[in-house]
Amino acid sequence: MGAPYFNYFFNYQKIRSFRYTYHPAEEIRVQREISRLMADPLPFGGRKVPHISQNAQVRIIEELTLSLRLPNSRLLEVAHFRGRLPGWKNQLFDLYAYYHDLRLENETTGRTIDFMLDYLGMPRLDNLPLSEQITLLKAYSSRIAWDTAGKTIKRHLVERLAEEVDIPHPRMLTDAHFRTIVIPEIGTTLIGLHQRYHNRASGSGRTIDKLLDDIGIPSYESQSWEQQVSCLRQCRKICWERIPASTQLKLLSLLGERIPPKNGVSIPHLRALTKDAFWITIKEMDGGLTGLLGNYARKTPKDYKGTTIDYMLDSLGVAKFEELSFELQCQCLKYTRNLLWSRFPRTAILRLLERLKELAGLPHLRFLRVEHFRTIKIPEINQTIGGLYVYACEKIAPPDTKDKDVVDILLDHYGVEKIFEMSFRLQLQLLQLPKRPKWSRIPPAVIAYELDTLRRTVGGGKLSWKDFQFPTEGRRFGLSGLYQHLRTIRPPQSAHERFSDWALREYKLALREQIIAKRRLNAGLLSGEEKEFLLQRAKLGNEEALDHLIFFYQPLIKGCVWMALARFPSPRQTFEELLQEGVTYFPRLIQNYAFLKGSFETYARKSLTLYLLRIIICDTGVIHVPARHLEEMRQLKKTTGILWRRLNRAPSETELAQELNIPVAEIHVMRLFLTDELSLQQPIGTEEAFAFEDVIADEHAPRQDESWDKSELEQKLRQAIEGSGLNANEKLVIEKRWLEERTLEDVGAELFRTGERIRQIESAALEKIRNGPYAAILKGLL
Numbered sequence: 001m002g003a004p005y006f007n008y009f010f011n012y013q014k015i016r017s018f019r020y021t022y023h024p025a026e027e028i029r030v031q032r033e034i035s036r037l038m039a040d041p042l043p044f045g046g047r048k049v050p051h052i053s054q055n056a057q058v059r060i061i062e063e064l065t066l067s068l069r070l071p072n073s074r075l076l077e078v079a080h081f082r083g084r085l086p087g088w089k090n091q092l093f094d095l096y097a098y099y100h101d102l103r104l105e106n107e108t109t110g111r112t113i114d115f116m117l118d119y120l121g122m123p124r125l126d127n128l129p130l131s132e133q134i135t136l137l138k139a140y141s142s143r144i145a146w147d148t149a150g151k152t153i154k155r156h157l158v159e160r161l162a163e164e165v166d167i168p169h170p171r172m173l174t175d176a177h178f179r180t181i182v183i184p185e186i187g188t189t190l191i192g193l194h195q196r197y198h199n200r201a202s203g204s205g206r207t208i209d210k211l212l213d214d215i216g217i218p219s220y221e222s223q224s225w226e227q228q229v230s231c232l233r234q235c236r237k238i239c240w241e242r243i244p245a246s247t248q249l250k251l252l253s254l255l256g257e258r259i260p261p262k263n264g265v266s267i268p269h270l271r272a273l274t275k276d277a278f279w280i281t282i283k284e285m286d287g288g289l290t291g292l293l294g295n296y297a298r299k300t301p302k303d304y305k306g307t308t309i310d311y312m313l314d315s316l317g318v319a320k321f322e323e324l325s326f327e328l329q330c331q332c333l334k335y336t337r338n339l340l341w342s343r344f345p346r347t348a349i350l351r352l353l354e355r356l357k358e359l360a361g362l363p364h365l366r367f368l369r370v371e372h373f374r375t376i377k378i379p380e381i382n383q384t385i386g387g388l389y390v391y392a393c394e395k396i397a398p399p400d401t402k403d404k405d406v407v408d409i410l411l412d413h414y415g416v417e418k419i420f421e422m423s424f425r426l427q428l429q430l431l432q433l434p435k436r437p438k439w440s441r442i443p444p445a446v447i448a449y450e451l452d453t454l455r456r457t458v459g460g461g462k463l464s465w466k467d468f469q470f471p472t473e474g475r476r477f478g479l480s481g482l483y484q485h486l487r488t489i490r491p492p493q494s495a496h497e498r499f500s501d502w503a504l505r506e507y508k509l510a511l512r513e514q515i516i517a518k519r520r521l522n523a524g525l526l527s528g529e530e531k532e533f534l535l536q537r538a539k540l541g542n543e544e545a546l547d548h549l550i551f552f553y554q555p556l557i558k559g560c561v562w563m564a565l566a567r568f569p570s571p572r573q574t575f576e577e578l579l580q581e582g583v584t585y586f587p588r589l590i591q592n593y594a595f596l597k598g599s600f601e602t603y604a605r606k607s608l609t610l611y612l613l614r615i616i617i618c619d620t621g622v623i624h625v626p627a628r629h630l631e632e633m634r635q636l637k638k639t640t641g642i643l644w645r646r647l648n649r650a651p652s653e654t655e656l657a658q659e660l661n662i663p664v665a666e667i668h669v670m671r672l673f674l675t676d677e678l679s680l681q682q683p684i685g686t687e688e689a690f691a692f693e694d695v696i697a698d699e700h701a702p703r704q705d706e707s708w709d710k711s712e713l714e715q716k717l718r719q720a721i722e723g724s725g726l727n728a729n730e731k732l733v734i735e736k737r738w739l740e741e742r743t744l745e746d747v748g749a750e751l752f753r754t755g756e757r758i759r760q761i762e763s764a765a766l767e768k769i770r771n772g773p774y775a776a777i778l779k780g781l782l
Contacts, residue, residue, distance in 0.1 A: 030055050038087050044094035057095070058120050060085075064092060071136060074125045076113050126150020137186045146196045154193065155215040157183055161190060168231040170217050172242045173208055225250065232285045240295040245316050248292060252316075254282050255289055268331035271321045271343070273309050310343065326351060330380045337383070341391040349414050352378060352385055364426050365416045368407055419443060439485035449542065450479060451503060463500040515548055526552050535600065538590050550586055553604065557582040560605060564612040571616045578612055585611050635660065636670050714739055720774035730765035737762055 033056045037043040049057075065073045068080055081096040099116035108115055118124070125133060126149070133153045146154075162170045164181050178194040197211040213219075223231075228247050232238055240248075252270055258280050259267050267273070278293045296312040304311055314320065321329065322345035329348045333340050357365050360372050373389040392410040393401070401409065412418065419430065419442060439447070451463070458467050468483035486503060494502045515530050526534070537545035550557075561578045565571065571578075589604050639659050643651035653671070657664045717738055721731050732751070736742045737758075744755035744762075751758070 026055065030059055034059060038089070041089050042094070043088075043090060044092070044098065049095060049098040054120050058122060060092065060095070061117070061120070061122070072125065073117055073122060074114070075136075078113070124150065126152055130156060134185050146193045149193075151215045154211075155217065157186070157190060157193070158212065158215065158217065160185065169223075170212055171209075171219065172231070174242070175208065178208070219244075229284045238291055240292050243292075249316055249318070251282065251285070251289060251292070254284060255280060258282060262335055263337055265331065265335045267335055268328055269324060270313055270318055271310075271324065272332040272335050272340070273313075274336065275309070306343065321345060322347070327380075334381045334383070337387075341388050342395065346414050349388070350416070352381070352388075353411075353414070353416070355380065356385060363429065364422060365411055366408075366419060366422065366426075366430060368411070370407060373407075439482050447482065449537075450482060454479060462498065463503065519548060519551055531600065535590060535593070538587075539593075546587055546590065549590065550583060553586070556601060556605060557586065557608065560608040560612060563609050564616060567613060568616045573616065578615070581615055582608055582612060633670055636667070716774075720769050720772070724765075724769045724772040724774055726765050726768060729761055730768070733758055733761045734765050 030053070033053060037052070037056070037060075042048075044052075061073050061076075063085055064080060064083075065076065067085055068076075068083075070076065078096065081092045084091045096112065096116070099119065100112040102119075103112050103115040114124075125136070128136070130152060133150070134156075137149070137153070158170050158173070160183050161177060161181055162168075162173060164183065165173065165177050167173065175194065178190045180189065182189055194207060194211065197214070198207040232243075252273070255277060256267050256270060256273070259277050267277075275293065278289045281288055293308060293312065296315065297308045300308050300311045306314075310321075321332070321340070321343045324332075326348055329344065333344065353365055353368070355378050356372060356376055357368065359376050359378065360368070362368065362372075370389065374384060374386045377384050389406065389410070392406055392413070396413050397406045397409045422430070454467060455463060468479045470478050486499075490499070490502060515526070515534065518526075518530075534545045534549050538549055558579060561575060561582055564578065565575065573581075585608060586604075589607055592607075593600055593603055636656065639656060640651060643655060643659060647655075651659075653664050653667045657667045660667070717734075721734055726734065729751075733747060736747045736750075737744075744758045748755045748758045
């Protein structure tokens, strides 16, 4: 007898069995098996479930469903299995526990009851017609098991919710709609469905989006632009949080096209948008974008430094203002008329300040004054940058700051070189201005210089307040401001001494007199305090301090010259010439010296000696053996000793070449380099009739067996340049390198490129010639 045939059907009008068989024998067998299980105290314990037929298990579940008067077994819950069927001695929870463990072993997600019913082959709810599923959900709306509902009914209910809310697309639904809107077909809200996906959701993103993705609702972005705009037009109140970023960017681009020109310039970039522009009506959606701006205004963090528009554009991924080109930034500034200074990047501000400095003809940015900001028009933005000064007064400078101080605070804010970092000469020029900076911002070395100049002007006596009222040499104004500054900073502890004595001690002017007296009497070396005083002033460009340092360090310079001459006893330069070179190089040592490097004497002795050695080497033509040849020379010396002991005589170059397995010519060259250093003027032979430079071949000299003269070579090379498909840069580089015989550095300096870049261009050009019809010419040249 074949396998029994089962028929499945659902009928919610009458409570009857979900499954029956046409074969009476199978029905009798199932009834006997169930009767035996009913008599067993533990019918499903001890792993007995696999020995129970599936038909019997299905009949037991059907009986449980009938006893609970449920229309479908898919509505069963865990608590139902804890009850006891009529006539049974035990509950059915062991049956549920078995399938629960089996689901965990198979790593299957979802409810255990659904897994059990699927395993037994019982039909799912989503196989029912849609009308019957709605009837079922309505009958059990108070306890709907949303996990058992199919995607079709879920999608139908979500679309019905969108219709009830009167929105064109389900993607615009919010959490409030799921909580409050009742679906008439089922008589309840969909908050249970929302909560089910909320509990299962993981990662970022909205719960509603995950729900709609699962039931197959198309995304808002997948629609065409016309459909998206149509949805926005139909909405009475747009939920901007649900509009994707791509659609928002398109709307902002449309807004930029609708904005009329301003100040003779169309809006160059979205970063130039202002709040007034969001009131402009966009034809495609019959309204403005004030709601979009208000949505981002509510979401802007309190600690965000920019505006709401900046936060919106940053959230949408628009390029930041500092990432734009300088020309585009200037166009935005020209369009908005001083409304973008808070968003203008530091690099662009510095370029505008440099342009203002050039137009004003000033040597440094610290020479800028208020009138320059207000009167000089910059061509790039077709206006002055007085708005930058106003912005500095309102946002950067403290309240009640004077106009001349605002400029310095502005320059400090944007990282302009401070007065302390300027050269000494520029600092003195800055003090010649009618509206000079505060004396508190002037370096002490400059104040000491001014006091020393004033002291020498009045004859070297004591300074009084009257001496500060009159201009000193080279000045158009007095130093009354300096006098007031000194009176302000003078500590109360110095009240017992005269003002001039305190000033001389404070700014170490007495130390300068000690240095002058020590130099006049030639009374030894400088002390540590005197040396630091002179080095600081010399680094600022003070020529007097530099002259003192050269005088006191004359013995050190001479010692460096003697050390260089000891290494090369017969240079072409005389002692006086090298001494002059050392004195000329000494100011560079002072400028490059950092106080953290250690003793200045050690630094100067080492650096100056190396500099003098380089001068001697470059002038005498000393050749240093490359490091890669040292190992070869050591092998040659070792092999020479071995052959000498073996042959009892000096080995020949041929014997050495055979032993080392290298050509005889290389042996000859290596024997010439047996010393660490070799001079081109070193005599060769017993009679010393020739020098080493007389026997070295010149790689650039013309060969004796050349078949082409120079003019013919130039003609052939020009043909190769013109006929090998070289571009303009390659032609120019080949002509200068091969016809004019220029070096890589010379060609790079003329073409404003590095030597390495010229070498790359030359290599590419030679490769083209080598692969072209003029390869023979290149082979002849090489």
